[in-house]
Amino acid sequence: MTATTPDQSAAPATSALRCEGLSKSFGDLQAVKNVSFHIERGETYGLLGPNGAGKTTTISMVCGVLARDEGEVLVDGQSMSSGSVDVKSLIGYVPQDLAIYPDLTASENMRFFARLYGLSRNDANSRIDEVLDTIGLSDRAGDLVKTYSGGMKRRLNIGLGMLHRPKLLILDEPTVGVDPQSRNAILENVDQLSGEGMAVLYTTHYMEEAERLCDRVGIIDEGELKAEGTRRELVSLVGEHDRIQIEGAGDLEAGVAAVRDLPAVREASVAGQVISLIVNEARNTLPELLSTITGTGVQVRSIDVAEPDLEAVFLHLTGKALRD
């Protein structure tokens, strides 16, 4: 293990998680190549990448399940290794594949893991009730898990990871195979937890989830972290621009002529009742844009802003689509 000193300028030393130069090979296959990122408290960080990108492998090294070939993992400033018991208690982990005991009830599953994490009996009982409520399984808590539906099992799988109030919650594609309703509930749970100050590491190959949930996203492919940043940072990386469509009435040509001179506007055209614009940073330009257009007497009926999404970013970075 090579201990690299954390780069103090990039983030405070006590980031919830700092990974430096993580690498892992399976035989000839280099599954993870020199991956570095950090997550602050209360921040939700997404690892977005297609099947086989190395997400689970990265996470396994972060959790200490898998020995890393190279690199360093600091959780709350402490180095992680398979033997570091104290560090491990800071982490909550939701494996990609269900990791629950089907021949126990949800309560029994929870009580077992509460004991592993050293929760006192009282604390465990109240915490179990709390989590069961959060994941919406209070009614079925006494039933054997093997009688649950797939989505219910998924929710329990997630609940077990947050039981001991970890500082860092790691979820590995928790919504795969879950109906839209349960998926929504899960995403809301995660959102709520990060609102409570928990740092979250979330892997997914669903662009929508990463966009909706994550403060920052790392795009990973073939074991390499291709780029990372906020959604906007990533999108601007692509060099693509927002498309705005304004439906209006009045002298649309005059309106277009007026906005064409604004510095953020790249392109402007009219087709029927619709003005189409290509702009830099629609969010920032939109107020000025609208006031300029309405200033020419055009009545605006609807506005449609289409930002390039992470899908486009992924395409740009890797030359292939995120999903097959």
Added chain:
Amino acid sequence: MLRVAVAIAMKDLRQRLRDRSAIILALVVPFALTFIFSQSLSDVTGGEVTFDYAIADLDGGSASQGFIGALRELEQEDVVSLRIATTREQAINLAGEGDVQASFVIPADFSEAVATNEAVMIEVFGNADAPIGTTVAESMAERFLQEVRAVQASIATAAGNLAEPDFDALATRAAEFPNPITVEDVSASRKELDANTFYAAGMAVFFLFFTVQFGVTGLLEERRDGTMRRLLVAPAPRSAILLGKLLTGFVLGVVSTAILAVLSTFLLDADWGSGVGVGILIVAGVIAAVSITALVASFANSVEQAGSALGIIALVFGALGGSFFPVSQAGGFIQQVSLITPHSWFLRGLSELQSGGEVVDIWPSVLALLVFTAVTAAIASRRLGKAVQA
């Protein structure tokens, strides 16, 4: 560390208790088999093992009467049931066809040979399917001949060249001499043959090797079911996970064997001997079984692989070790080989206790079981470190 191990063991035990097949394998099947074996055996023997012998007394003299008298005494004790054959051929046929387990033939000049100080012999013909009965018959005849030789020697010294041997006196002396064959002598070689205890213990130790598997194969199950990842992420050293699994096997083994001992004592009239001694033996037997299964499981990549490997080991050890028939009575090669199984040591210790032995008498067995434990655990611990992974 211990907290985690105990938590894992308790979780596992809960799972195993819920799983009917574990209970069936650990308790129901061994008890049922013990019951069946003991029933079928007592149907034939009326609950006790009796040796069926035939004797052809071609001599008819007082010396041969001494031997027959001794056998008749054993008949009174229900140890032997004796049939009289009139010819050598008839005696041989009775044994050969399995009507009796063995036949004695006392040659025509037996009494005279005794009196004239010549070499004496009694022929013993055994049935091949009754090795124990034959062995016992041989030892009876041998015992008697030893006594006769002692009498011959004393007569030769005391009476010098006695012209006319006094057969009556000789027979009396032969009979008086420390009784040639006593019930105690024979029951000493019968001490492992208390059928119900033998089968109860044999089945208990045989199925023990299946029961304790439910501990260490749990490692492979957790890997298969993905829950090992969660255990590995939890704040616990890997050794605690391993310890938890071994603990599960230990508890399952001790509890199921103890229950079988109690059940067979009360329901089948088995007699396991002193409680403390039995307790020590069970604990020693169980930890040996746990380490051996741990070693085997450490070579397996899947639950199924471990299951079949352990099944084979359990069968071979069970057969060699005397779970199904009393190997210790077979003698020779098999008996030597049986020493490599924990089963034989466990059963040997138990037979010591059953025949009134104290705790000190089972130390050799306990020591042997601990040696099995030490050797297998040493190898298994190296290998199982690797098994605790996702």
